[in-house]
Amino acid sequence: MSSPYLCPNCKTNRTRFNIIEQQVKSVKLNPQTGDVVEQLDQSALDPFHISYKGPEYRIQCGTCGLIEDEISFIKRAQNNQ
Incomplete structure (x- = not known):
């Protein structure tokens, strides 16, 4: 995150x-209810x-x-300097 940004949509x-951090949680769900049956370790x-990649x-x-x-x-920022 040390590069300049420019929005590719509004262009101004x-x-x-806003930086949105993604927290990965691997789970197994019950197919009928959708409840979490098991939370899995990534390893x-x-x-x-x-x-998740x-x-x-x-x-x-x-x-x-x-x-x-x-x-x-x-x-977008690199192309519009």
């Missing part, structure tokens, strides 16, 4: 952003459960509300 905001997932956080524009990966905001 360079200063007001001990069963063979049919893929571990998405971004650690996302960025929200504080002006228009767009939520995207950080790279979208960085690339």
Whole structure:
């Protein structure tokens, strides 16, 4: 997060952003009720459960509300210097 941002949607905001930290929790659900049956440790997932490989956080524009990966905001800023 040491790069300048520019919102790819509103194209004017360079200063007001929300950083959304994503906390991954792997669970098994009861198929009938949707209740959590088991919370799984990331290091001990069963063979049919893929571990989360998405971004650690996302960025929200504080002006228009767009939520995207950080790279979208960085690339827009680099292209409009």
